[in-house]
Amino acid sequence: MKLLGKNHIIICVITFVILFLMNYLGNDQADKLERALMIAGAGVIGLSIGLVIMNKGKDDKTPPQNFD
Template sequence: MDIKSKRYLLIALITFIILFLMNYIGSTYEDKLSRALMTGGAGVVGLTVAMWYMHRTKKNDTFDEFD
């Protein structure tokens, strides 16, 4: 999946919304908005790094034999 595609942006938005709502609704702390925003942002950053790594290693067609 290309990071610059519309499909990735949709998946990133859904990831952010799910993480934000899970942390905002379930939190009892006073700063629950800032915690939920940071968690949602960190989830999208983690998704971006993982997709970049997978896209980078997909071009390498040499597979190691584990036998």
């Protein structure tokens, strides 16, 4: 999956909405909006970092020798 491609943006939006709703609806503290926004944002950032790491070696023509 290409970073900042159409599929990545769709998955990020879905992830943000799910994490936001889980934290906003399940929280009864006074700062529930701020917490929900920060957690959902952190989830999307973590997803993006994971995709960058996963795609880093995708087209590597010289894999490490004696890997196993």
